[in-house]
Amino acid sequence: MTVTGEAVKEMRQQRGWSTYDLAREIGCNQSTVWRIENGGVITPVMERVLHQFIRKSQTMAKRVDRARKMKLYRRVHG
Known part of the structure; x- marks a missing residue:
């Protein structure tokens, strides 16, 4: 899977993050994030880093969804 900006x-x-927040999370500078998001070239190393970030984001989203479902279940079933 190719990562796109x-x-x-x-x-x-x-996640509600700024470009600065993402840059800090993945270990690059803010201008790199801006350039990637706006169609700049993504190096192979940065692509691997971004794949990890996307997988992590998807995993966290699933956990949040699961927690919300459990909270709703508890509310409905006491």
Whole structure:
């Protein structure tokens, strides 16, 4: 799967992060994140880092969803 700037931006925004927050999380500078999100070239190393970030984001989203479902279940079933 090829990482696109659009996918990176979407994941970042879903978390409510700024480009600075994402840059700090993945270990690069803010201008690199901006360049990637706006169609810049993604190096192979950065692509691997971004894949890890996306997988981590997806895992966290599943956990949050599962927790919300459990909370709703408990509320309904006492």
